[in-house]
Amino acid sequence: MLTEICSLETSLGNIDGRLNAIDNRLDNISTSVTSIQEALSNLSGRVPSNETRLAEAECSISAAEDCMLSHDNRIVFLDKDLALLRAKVDDLENQGKRKILRIVVNEDSKIHGLIVQLPLDSVHTINTERIINSVAPEKDVDGLTSINAGKLARGDLGDCFIPCTPNGCMELIKQTGETNTSRLQSGCQLIKKIMYADILVTGIGKPEMVHGEWLKDGAIYHFCYYYHCNSLFVHFSLCSDVTISRSCVPKPIECLAEEVGLFSDEVELYGRTKAKVQLKTIDRLQTQPDGKYVVVTGITPTPLGEGKSTTTIGLVQALGAHLKLNAFACVRQPSQGPTFGIKGGAAGGGYSQVIPMEEFNLHLTGDIHAITAANNLVAAAIDARMFHEATQSDKALFNRLVPLTGGQRKFSPVQINRLEKLGIKKTDPSMLTEEEITRFVRLDIDPESITWQRVLDTNDRFLRKITIGQSPTEKGFTRTAQFDITVASEIMAVLALTTSLADMKERLAKMVVATSRSGQPVTTEDLGVCGALTVLMRDAIKPNLMQTLEGNPVFVHAGPFANIAHGNSSILADKIALKLVGPQGFVVTEAGFGADIGMEKFFNIKCRHSGLKPHVVVLVATVRALKMHGGGPTVTAGTPLPKEYIEENLALLEAGCSNMRKQVENAQLFGVPVVVAVNAFKTDTKAELDLICKLAKEAGAFDAVHCSHWADGGAGAADLARAVQKAADLPNSFKFLYDIELPIADKIRIIAQKIYGADDIELLPEAQHKVDLYSKQGFANLPICMAKTHLSLSHDAEKKGVPTGFVLPIRDIRASVGAGFLYPLVGTMPTIPGLPTRPCFYDIDLDTESGEVHGLF
Numbered sequence: 001m002l003t004e005i006c007s008l009e010t011s012l013g014n015i016d017g018r019l020n021a022i023d024n025r026l027d028n029i030s031t032s033v034t035s036i037q038e039a040l041s042n043l044s045g046r047v048p049s050n051e052t053r054l055a056e057a058e059c060s061i062s063a064a065e066d067c068m069l070s071h072d073n074r075i076v077f078l079d080k081d082l083a084l085l086r087a088k089v090d091d092l093e094n095q096g097k098r099k100i101l102r103i104v105v106n107e108d109s110k111i112h113g114l115i116v117q118l119p120l121d122s123v124h125t126i127n128t129e130r131i132i133n134s135v136a137p138e139k140d141v142d143g144l145t146s147i148n149a150g151k152l153a154r155g156d157l158g159d160c161f162i163p164c165t166p167n168g169c170m171e172l173i174k175q176t177g178e179t180n181t182s183r184l185q186s187g188c189q190l191i192k193k194i195m196y197a198d199i200l201v202t203g204i205g206k207p208e209m210v211h212g213e214w215l216k217d218g219a220i221y222h223f224c225y226y227y228h229c230n231s232l233f234v235h236f237s238l239c240s241d242v243t244i245s246r247s248c249v250p251k252p253i254e255c256l257a258e259e260v261g262l263f264s265d266e267v268e269l270y271g272r273t274k275a276k277v278q279l280k281t282i283d284r285l286q287t288q289p290d291g292k293y294v295v296v297t298g299i300t301p302t303p304l305g306e307g308k309s310t311t312t313i314g315l316v317q318a319l320g321a322h323l324k325l326n327a328f329a330c331v332r333q334p335s336q337g338p339t340f341g342i343k344g345g346a347a348g349g350g351y352s353q354v355i356p357m358e359e360f361n362l363h364l365t366g367d368i369h370a371i372t373a374a375n376n377l378v379a380a381a382i383d384a385r386m387f388h389e390a391t392q393s394d395k396a397l398f399n400r401l402v403p404l405t406g407g408q409r410k411f412s413p414v415q416i417n418r419l420e421k422l423g424i425k426k427t428d429p430s431m432l433t434e435e436e437i438t439r440f441v442r443l444d445i446d447p448e449s450i451t452w453q454r455v456l457d458t459n460d461r462f463l464r465k466i467t468i469g470q471s472p473t474e475k476g477f478t479r480t481a482q483f484d485i486t487v488a489s490e491i492m493a494v495l496a497l498t499t500s501l502a503d504m505k506e507r508l509a510k511m512v513v514a515t516s517r518s519g520q521p522v523t524t525e526d527l528g529v530c531g532a533l534t535v536l537m538r539d540a541i542k543p544n545l546m547q548t549l550e551g552n553p554v555f556v557h558a559g560p561f562a563n564i565a566h567g568n569s570s571i572l573a574d575k576i577a578l579k580l581v582g583p584q585g586f587v588v589t590e591a592g593f594g595a596d597i598g599m600e601k602f603f604n605i606k607c608r609h610s611g612l613k614p615h616v617v618v619l620v621a622t623v624r625a626l627k628m629h630g631g632g633p634t635v636t637a638g639t640p641l642p643k644e645y646i647e648e649n650l651a652l653l654e655a656g657c658s659n660m661r662k663q664v665e666n667a668q669l670f671g672v673p674v675v676v677a678v679n680a681f682k683t684d685t686k687a688e689l690d691l692i693c694k695l696a697k698e699a700g701a702f703d704a705v706h707c708s709h710w711a712d713g714g715a716g717a718a719d720l721a722r723a724v725q726k727a728a729d730l731p732n733s734f735k736f737l738y739d740i741e742l743p744i745a746d747k748i749r750i751i752a753q754k755i756y757g758a759d760d761i762e763l764l765p766e767a768q769h770k771v772d773l774y775s776k777q778g779f780a781n782l783p784i785c786m787a788k789t790h791l792s793l794s795h796d797a798e799k800k801g802v803p804t805g806f807v808l809p810i811r812d813i814r815a816s817v818g819a820g821f822l823y824p825l826v827g828t829m830p831t832i833p834g835l836p837t838r839p840c841f842y843d844i845d846l847d848t849e850s851g852e853v854h855g856l857f
Contacts, residue, residue, distance in 0.1 A: 314709025326585030350710035461834030511818035562592025630656030788826035
């Protein structure tokens with residue numbers, strides 16, 4: 001993000017004269033500086049209208065054309081041209097009060113540093129100390145505020161803004177070991193000291209202040225600027241993910257928020273390491289150009305793991321902390337099912353993690369719990385409504401649904417909406433006919449048509465089929481039902497695909513939960529519960545801000561599974577991040593499972609809803625996973641890896657690269673350049689890594705590089721970052737795979753044949769019935785979200801590599817109308833996982849003395 005550092009020369013007494021001088025020079029202002037002026041002029045809109053006697057002061061900024069940019073603190077020096085900065089002055093002189101300068105730009109993310117040029121140029125007396133201390137300490141580039149100067153003087157270097165010159169001196173002393181330095185003065189004495197200096201640091205900004213002949217041979221000459229990122233100390237002994245996570249002290253989250261350009265009133269803190277970001281940020285940044293959009297996907301997954309999350313974080317660390325580009329990661333919130341089951345957490349791993357990983361993997365800010373509550377409220381409403389309709393007359397139902405209040409009956413807004421849906425144009429309850437009352441109170445839900453299930457964020461195989469209503473109080477109204485895992489809830493998909501609070505409210509109201517006996521869809525709005533759902537989700541809609549080990553920003557928001565949902569983080573997080581990074585920055589998001597699952601849905605569903613166009617696909621592969629696709633032996637959890645996976649075997653590896661080739665081809669179907677990231681393990685040989693890169697390029701990848709970000713952090717993904725940066729500049733012909741206006745069966749067939757490699761599809765009787773039903777109900781033009789195994793391109797999880805000659809069986813189709821897609825069920829897909837023999841929870845414990853969590857990974 002290009003930002004300005006302001007040389008503030010203002011006087012309250014001579015504004016008119018200075019404005020005239022400025023007007024005479026405006027003709028020479030360049031286009032780039034003019035754009036800065038226009039952006040800054042918007043500041044006036046943020047000043048409350050009821051503030052007393054605001055006066056405007058014009059501040060001239062002189063700056064250099066040659067830019068010296070500090071990425072993390074985003075300080076830019078501009079010269080030659082003139083820009084105008086409007087500052088607001090609070091005149092509190094009433095009744096003898098002193099005038100106090102309040103600089104609105106302290107809150108402006110476009111201004112990351114301020115300089116008060118001393119001495120202040122005015123014919124009037126100005127209180128210099130008061131002017132200097134009006135600058136926010138964190139933007140005080142010269143370090144002259146009382147707070148910064150005091151902390152610097154007492155050596156409190158970790159909690160103050162250190163000006164560039166002393167900071168550069170300290171860094172050079174640290175690096176060179178030289179301690180015999182002195183502060184230069186002027187004239188002959190200055191030249192003499194320069195001639196003997198081993199280290200010369202200048203920060204005066206005056207051309208030809210120092211001449212080359214003054215420097216002795218071997219002297220170090222440096223003009224430095226300052227940026228902040230977390231230092232990463234890589235331990236060469238094997239450390240657990242949680243140990244590595246704790247080895248780095250994260251920035252206070254409010255500091256990170258400020259660094260990325262968020263205002264203090266746009267951030268809601270949840271402790272010191274996480275925060276929620278308000279949606280009004282999008283409105284403020286709506287004119288800001290978007291950054292580059294990158295999606296990370298992978299080959300078909302294996303039990304060995306490919307490291308997509310680790311690669312996502314490593315790539316962002318490389319782009320941000322090492323290439324000095326604005327970079328943001330957008331990832332999903334992990335379900336506690338896998339965290340306590342077999343997979344573990346999803347914060348990345350090694351030296352490429354989101355931190356603190358305990359906060360990331362456990363609860364976070366409660367979004368998944370909010371979804372659980374909202375989802376189960378709908379489930380309770382369905383069964384309660386059927387029970388009450390079965391046990392009450394029309395009149396009794398009407399009197400309870402529209403109760404007397406103060407002697408009158410009144411429809412609630414959601415009931416008015418139902419009346420309008422029924423074509424009843426009445427708002428007075430007393431005016432309804434008996435036939436209209438019956439239509440209004442009777443949803444007449446067919447129990448066999450209910451598609452809405454209760455959810456729980458825990459792996460529990462015994463909830464896959466249950467019987468509800470067995471208590472005597474339910475009077476024999478029992479039915480067979482089931483639980484899904486929370487992240488499979490349609491409400492999770494709504495959260496991930498919504499674009500605003502109003503849009504979410506509309507989507508929640510459109511969710512179809514069942515069909516009436518007359519064949520009409522029954523929605524949450526018909527149940528009257530949609531407004532309550534919006535209330536439950538009002539905080540969950542705000543993206544969660546965290547950070548990587550190296551201090552890069554991360555949005556953690558939404559967490560739908562990719563095999564039974566669309567498998568991508570939220571559109572809102574992506575949109576805010578793309579604005580914050582600016583046109584030269586990068587937003588890296590991850591699509592769940594392999595390219596045939598998460599990436600296909602990212603393009604055909606997420607990008608269709610968001611309108612965003614990706615620039616690059618990063619396809620992650622590993623040597624050992626490709627060997628499994630080449631016919632390698634089965635891997636059993638808890639036992640040593642077979643030798644095929646830890647010894648060089650080029651023939652086995654080349655055979656498995658067929659899966660990588662197919663996934664590269666899948667990505668190319670969408671017209672987006674592909675970079676293959678080979679996630680290296682210590683047992684991989686150079687010949688194996690080079691073979692993958694060679695075959696990836698032959699398959700059509702723009703580039704292929706091997707990475708060591710797990711072991712080395714962002715530095716280990718620097719080559720990948722450079723490849724992604726180059727690929728993002730290529731021409732892009734992004735396109736969808738299918739037209740949503742096609743018949744439902746045709747859209748399913750296109751995905752099956754082009755992405756999976758199937759010969760055809762087979763619609764089983766229930767699936768064919770749903771095709772007919774949804775076409776009749778008007779849902780045929782929704783995109784398709786295939787629910788199938790992630791472990792194979794086919795419907796058979798045992799078939800690795802690139803299966804051929806198979807027909808894809810579609811056993812059922814369900815509608816997520818609120819989320820905006822239909823999801824065919826391929827084969828037998830459980831929607832809530834079970835626990836293995838030895839779940840992760842055996843190793844998870846709490847140290848009651850230190851409060852530290854042990855065993856997470």
